[in-house]
Amino acid sequence: MDTIVPESAQDLCDAVADALRERTRLEIRGGGSKAAIGAPRDARIVSMAALTGVVDYDPAELVLTVRAGTPLAEVEALVAGEQQMLAFEPFDHGPLFGAPAGAATIGGVVAAGVAGSRRVTAGSARDHLLGFTAVSGRGETFVAGARVVKNVTGYDLPKLMAGSWGRIGAMTELTLKVLPRPRMAVTLAIEGLDCRAAHAAMARALGSHADVSAAAHVPQGPDRARAITLFRLAGFPPSVEARATVLPVLLADHGAVRRLDTAEAEALWHSAGTGAGLTGAVLWRLHLPPAAAPGAVAALEPLGARWSLDWGGGLVWLALDDETPAAAAQVRAAAMAAGGEATLVRARASLRAVVPAQHPRAPLVAALEERVRRAFDPAGLFETGRFGG
């Protein structure tokens, strides 16, 4: 179907009004880096590509207001220039689908709730979206939240908007909390742990005074037999050095700890945080209570699953060659049994047509969620079929 490119919030309102009149469904699109997530669908694309640029950025206030279509890379470069960062460590999905990095937009990563390795300690997009301006499925512009870091005025609609995948409205402007970039980051590692031992070491580290900001586990090498467990320490140099001395002592029972050089560490974090290290036609994310990760992984290894852990085990990236719905059902069942959920990230279109990308919700929650979506989009304009419902 066609693509339209609004150049203002008013254009966007008009586009929604047109769609309501023409009974056409709309898919809100940032850079399209995640377009291959979800069921195949046929909807009019509303590209946010023309709504770009920084509206306000005062580093000392820790607040950035930016238009939704601004490329993620530009936003990250801007805040890096002030020694700051997006605390939730979003990443570009393009390479997971064989596309170059660079297309992802700030609106897209927030709407998809994309968070990297630091999420376990620093929170997700939902924790850092302070406010927004958006156009609803009624064709109305509305704002929610604010442009200050501390606010409880009215319902916290930014929480609903982050991770909504464009199903309750199209954000035109976002206000995000930014944080100082750590002056120093060091990665310590233990090699040779199995999944259970890796989880135990990560739980020990994350529950300690070492103030570990991220913990991941990456099987690698031939047959993925050589595993490495990663611990990130970030902050001011005297603190990082002190903690880099303490952590090996805390983890002495778990294995010998070595310090990685920066290039090796960055490659491993990229792999652990974005799933990029896993090959396979089908790619899943499992969000689990961390202690349940080893059991879920063990249940799925007979399917030939390759996997890595992030968030101390709270996130499992899992790749399969088996493209059948039956294998997908086993992944979902293992995630459920572990008390968590599985999201289908990458698969051929025919599998995505029959296996929903998002983990099915309990019936009462699904019904409540649908009522909330209708509160913003009474006509179901944004219900393209991408996520069922």
Add this chain to the structure above:
Amino acid sequence: MEMAAARPARLMRERDVSILMPDPDQAVLARRAGIAAALRAIVPGEGVIDDPDALRPYESDGLTAYRQPPMLVVLPETVEQVSAVLRWCHAEGVKVVPRGSGTSLSGGALPLADAVLLGMGKFKRVLAIDYDDRVAVVQPGVTNLAITQAVEARGFYYAPDPSSQIACSIGGNVAENSGGVHCLKYGLTTNNVLGVELVLMDGEIVRLGGRQLDPCGLDLLGVIVGSEGLLGVVTEVTVRILPKPESARAVLLGFPDPESAGACVAQVIAEGIIPAGMEMMDRTAIHAAEAFVNVGYPLDVGALLIVEVDGPAAECDYLIEEIARIAGANGAVTSRISTDEHERMAFWAGRKAAFPAVGRISPDYYCMDGTIPRRRLPEVLRRMEQLSADYGLGVANVFHAGDGNLHPLILYDANKPGELDRAEAFGNDILRLCVEVGGVLTGEHGVGIEKRDLMPVMFSEADLQQQQRVKCAFDPKLLLNPGKVFPTLHRCAELGRMHVHAGQVPFPELPRF
């Protein structure tokens, strides 16, 4: 959040709450005895209170200016009872006001004359603690501090620390999205809650979130937190617990004026430091606090900063010196770094006593709670001084300086005719000023009834209607905590109306409500 003044504002209790609230439903009031009997069938024994004297303790929350005994109080003990009470009230068209510990400073738990007050105080159990996954599962009546007490032996704590934490319940914290002095670094309640069990007004029981991060689907948990008891009743909460920082140090800094203190705060953050706490007091507050607790605050300064860092000792030692250096560069005239826990606690003693201390220099005070962009602080303080002169009422300022959350305390005497009205008008002007400079009406106390009628200062009618449509998705009959947060009550059918073109409803196959 701050604790309310211990002593009730005397004349304020004569305020006519009825003008604030929808007219009581006379048909419901006429059925009071029958309603009590029906609820006793659900919550037997002493779980239903209808004796007028016994209702008295529930007539207000931390916003003591407003008092209204409820029609009845119900104190359920199980989620099944909560569900049955709500289902019955939903079917019978009876309004319900949920209540935790009743410490809200914005009137979030203020009863209605024709509503059942649903007290959650009997939900007091810690259900599970998992140190591996660093979560605790607790019932909503557990106090904020009790969560920390349940896990501190193992070196953990629950981070949000509203100053009412000894009394306020976690269920109330969820409803209000409570903060505390450490929230710049550790976040508000919303950043520390992973899941809830929630009973909707029609009695349905749903679980939102859980022990995993970022569940699929709309973040309904995120909109429950801070919804001020309007969307559902929380019956279980899963929170993150954190390793208790190894050490903490504080520095007490005096500045000639708030401008230089503000510049210091900005530079601390610009240099990449996020302190665990950063509190500012103005001259009036400093003098009141020092006279009360006598901890050695400098009295010859125009602004005082208490900056605290926590974490590994090496980090604290390094950062506290850095902060002292930055303070010096910004004109600090006093600088004392804590050398032991005793001294650190002494620095805080004055700040923590600031509210009762102000209570000693003025017969009554009214605590405000706006947030501003920090860069606008000098202008806001200047205009507040002008307002103070215009209204003829003093004001003392304490300020969560790191995140721009102001707590002006307006000094008045309720025994003097007209002073209460002037204090409220002054307070409203301060909040309008906060919004005008790019801030908000409330940083942590909530809207409740207190700021309800100021909501249009910050939000357009379209913005407010969109929020109310979310309310309609949870409680279409508007029975749960009505009259709070929103200045105008719209019926859900009216809010749901769409412009239909040429008689055609788009996508007729979709369900609607």
